[in-house]
Amino acid sequence: MNSRLPATPETLAEQAADWIVRLSADDPGERQQAEAGYRAWKQADPRHAAAAAHLESLLGRLDDIRSRGTQGPARQAIHSARPRRPPPRLATALALAAALLLPGWIALQSAPADILFADLQTGSGEWIARTLADGSQLSLNSNSAVDLEFDAKTRTVDLLRGEILVDVARDSSRPFVVSTAHGNIRALGTRFLVSRQDDATVLSMIESRVEVRIDGQEQAVVVEAGQSLRFGPGSENSLAAIDGEMLETAWQQHQLVVRDRPLAAVLDQLARHRPGLIRYDRSAIAKLHVSAVLPLNDTDRSLQLLANNFPELRIRTLTPYLVIVDHEKNR
Template identity: 50%
Template sequence: MKTTDDVLAEQAARWIVRLSDDDAAERETAQSGFAAWKAADPRHADAAASMENLLQQLNAVRGQAGGDVRPARAALAAVAPKRQRTRRLASAGAAAMVILAAGYTASVGPSYLLADLRSPTGQWRTQTLADGSRLTLGSGSAVNVRFSAGERHVELVQGEMLVEVARDKHRPFIVDSNQAALRALGTRFTVRKLDETTVLSMLESTVSAQVPQHPAVKVQAGQRTRITSDGVGPLVSFDAASLQEAWSAHQLVVDDQPLTEVLDELARHRPGQLRYDRAQLANIRVAAVLPLDDTDKALQLLADNFPQLRIRMLTRYLVLVDMPETK
């Protein structure tokens, strides 16, 4: 039986499909109706909030040079029965699929599209550079590569990567994440770029981490640090071998980590939206090994180990996680 939330989500999804129509006149007509629907009930506005975020992403793609949302329309044809292939869909899940199936999710912006090397959501890419160094890009990641006679420079645009640096005593290898410049001659490490933080995990040898206006800090093998504009954070020991194995097997290894952070990571590795209330789940901590190349299985493992969790897969492109109130 559908809940009130499910019904409202379906209604919101139908509006979003109309608002993302290829026909500008249809989009304009839908605007006034959508505004009236949201104003009719506060719950309508709540249901529409995340869907509107998806709409903004789709319209951003529409406005980019070369942006093409026609694959989303092809997805509509694929998921709707032939007799129901109209501009309105009958389910929130199908609507979410239409909006997201173009392949342009939150990870797609101009900087991602213009990057030298990219990996799509849920995929990994390994590239050997001209000097013999190897970059393995994680899900939804992008980098720019610029080599010169004096240095080898890699800009991490978004996401994360495993770096295996070929030795060259005349040209240092520098990874720039905006927050910090990581300087190495020959080493292995992983770098993850968050909104305001760079996470550096050293697997082998040493890197010098430099934040503008702060002294450089040497980070050794088996050490991890979180770097912000305030400088290099504390150096914390971790199991480098386990991290290397996790990268090779496309796994997420967590030990007493907040569930919200685990869900954040799973969300990066799947298309669409993984929605949850951070405050409601704040007190749950996880110790597990989860497959990142099968996030449906990872979510099922979480559900199996935490019976209080409810995971609703409306479609592959819209998953809701919460804790229903017990009666």
């Protein structure tokens, strides 16, 4: 390790990644020596231990790499990148890149097949708009996926992930339905936003009205323009007033409008609109709520706005693909 380098978050992360590479050595003696050195490095400075903890949580499989003694992902990345041993800082950079890419690789392997093979989908930071076969307009924002099923009797959009804006073409003979894991939204001619979250679906009405049938409930709920409905397990399924015109404008301008939302939920939303990871302790920020308009096409600026409004937060960008959000009580 080059102890003469300044102890910035970036260099500490690189040093931690280099130790993780050494821990995946093929030779048992080399691994044992690396384990002893890694322990000593972490004990030498609390900042070392913090940097190590962040990267260990990213890799997730560090203990498995240690126990198997096989060539780990980080070491494989280095071997495949050069025929001879590269300079130490290049090896460190490659290790850090592998550490950051591994969670995405794991997520890709575990992604449901219906999302991987969805009819329409977007990546991080990508927004698309399409005209459907019936003339309806469908827009998807970042990290969204839908399946389409149109036939002579029905028009169905299955929202698998993310958020959509729908402008429905009138066709009284074929109901237009947006389906999620939490229920169905039925409309004849209308414009609305639908956001699928882990534990609920959020419907925001801009124009006209829809009928919502929530899974597990017999009674349908009618949602009018200027109203929203959050439904799903544990939700109250109650209507709330919204400014539909403002929400549509925010969509067109790629903005996130939130009112008294948990900070964790806001960070999750921002994470959908950027590559890499935003890491934070959900329990440490559970009491913080946000009311704001945040730019989704510049999530770095959004994070800075949050930091300006919450002095107790420290937001560090270790790389363009790794952001750490710390609360003062955890420092």
